[in-house]
Amino acid sequence: MPEISLFFGIRITIYYNDYNPPHIHAEYAGQKALIDIQNASVLKGFLPGRQLKIVLAWCVLYQDELMQNWELVKEGKEPNPVPPMRKE
Template identity: 40%
Template structure:
């Protein structure tokens, strides 16, 4: 699962596999925490992160939603997604 962005100790990854389960999503990791975030709604759909890191991830997702959609499309075609700028 390639890393598509990293910021403030948070790692964002996306699986590159056709038939990856819907909805379109990405995985966020922070220390021992793991979360899955829906790209369309920019909401947590699985797992958990500390409150501060979750807010950062959701804000980043809203700002980068179009890029995330494009990366999801690539990933569903078994292509590597592009890197996405971190939250600054």
């Protein structure tokens, strides 16, 4: 499960040979959620409200890169790092 990004204490990973729909795994303070890449929505699990909003916004910003990574891991290749969310 390669880590593709880390920001504000939120760890984002993507798994090889994972199932559809395309999704990422987000973890914060022991809480975990599966996030649908295409819909920027929670498939399963829980993150605190503020962290969930950050992850969903990040997912929308980097949807193309996340989908490219999904295709890479489906082919057994290493995913690319995705830039972290930054404070503005």
